[in-house]
Amino acid sequence: MKPSVKIIKVIGSHMEQYLTSLAQLRIQVFREYPYLYQGDLAYELEYLKPYLKSRDAVFFIAMDDSEVVGASTCIPLWHEDEVFQRPFLQHEYNLHTIMYFGESVLLQQYRGQGIGYLFFQLREKYAMDYGGIKFCAFCAVERNKSHPLKPDNYRDLSHFWQRLGYKKHSGLLTYLNWQDIDKSSSTDKPMTFWLKEIN
Numbered sequence: 001m002k003p004s005v006k007i008i009k010v011i012g013s014h015m016e017q018y019l020t021s022l023a024q025l026r027i028q029v030f031r032e033y034p035y036l037y038q039g040d041l042a043y044e045l046e047y048l049k050p051y052l053k054s055r056d057a058v059f060f061i062a063m064d065d066s067e068v069v070g071a072s073t074c075i076p077l078w079h080e081d082e083v084f085q086r087p088f089l090q091h092e093y094n095l096h097t098i099m100y101f102g103e104s105v106l107l108q109q110y111r112g113q114g115i116g117y118l119f120f121q122l123r124e125k126y127a128m129d130y131g132g133i134k135f136c137a138f139c140a141v142e143r144n145k146s147h148p149l150k151p152d153n154y155r156d157l158s159h160f161w162q163r164l165g166y167k168k169h170s171g172l173l174t175y176l177n178w179q180d181i182d183k184s185s186s187t188d189k190p191m192t193f194w195l196k197e198i199n
Contacts, residue, residue: 001055001113001114001115001118002064002110002113004064004065005062005063005069005113005115006062006063006066007060007061007063007115007118007119007120007122008060008061008063009043009058009060010057010058010060010061011026011057011058011059013104013142015051015052015059016052016142018061018068018071019048019052020041020045021068022048022059022061022068022071022073023041023044023045023047023048023137023197024041024044025069025070025071025105026039026044026103026105027039027040027043027044027105028107028138029105029107030105031106031181033143033147033148033150033151033154034143034147035141035178036140036149036155036180036181036182037178037179037181038132038178038179038180038181038183045126049080050075050080050081051073051075051102053064053079054075054076054079055084056072056078056079056123056130057075057076058073058075058123058126059061059071059072059073059124060062060073060074060123061073061120062106062110062115062119063071064110067150068109069106069110070105070106070107070110070115070119071103071105072101072102072103072104072105072119072122072123072143072153073101073103074099074100074102074123074127075096075099075100075102076095076096076097076099076100076130077093077099077100077137077160078096079096080100083138083174083175083176084100084174086174087171087172087173087174087193088101088137088172088193090139091172092118093189094134096132096136097132097133097134098124098133098134098136099127099133099135099136099137099147100137100138101120101123101136101137101138103138104116104120105118106119114178116160117164117165118179120164123136126174126194127198128198128199133198133199134197134198134199135195135196135197135198136145136166136195136196136198137172137193137194137195137196138193138194139172139174139191139192139193139194140157140190140192140194141176141189141190141191142189142190142192147186149154149181149182152188153162161179161194164196165196166194166195166196167194167195167196168192168193168194169192169193169194169195170192172192172193172195173186173190173191173192173193174190174191174193175188175190175191176188176190176191177189
């Protein structure tokens with residue numbers, strides 16, 4: 001990690017000052033494969049609202065001097081939108097035992113420096129310190145392996161997540177709707193959850 005990069009923890013009302021930067025970062029990073037997201041700032045700001053409403057949500061922000069270059073979010077699942085809760089309720093999980101990791105986004109030039117690993121460490125520590133949490137969870141989009149926009153040098157993160165102790169649970173599935181960069185309208189995308197048991 002570059003000496004100029006630091007990671008700060010942001011909670012409560014302090015989140016609001018970083019909201020637009022995080023929304024713009026999400027748009028930029030999720031434009032890449034496999035998300036191929038045709039970004040919309042208004043939608044992003046609406047998507048991030050649960051974090052402002054929850055007193056227990058947290059942002060971990062990677063700063064290079066005064067520039068936001070990465071971010072990772074964490075929120076108790078029972079404070080999240082119903083679309084993320086539904087698969088767990090259907091499989092009779094206790095929502096109050098799950099910490100949801102919303103995203104981990106990092107500008108391309110800062111990848112491969114250990115920041116992504118640190119984001120997971122920081123969120124897991126927050127979950128363990130929170131009390132009563134049994135699982136950390138996040139979801140990832142499912143794409144056809146022969147997708148025409150998949151880059152030749154694409155690096156699948158599944159092995160990275162597995163090394164960190166996360167397991168893919170194909171039965172825990174939700175759908176999010178967005179417009180791909182090569183499409184004229186939005187469509188539902190399957191999102192599969194990965195879980196790690198802690199404590």
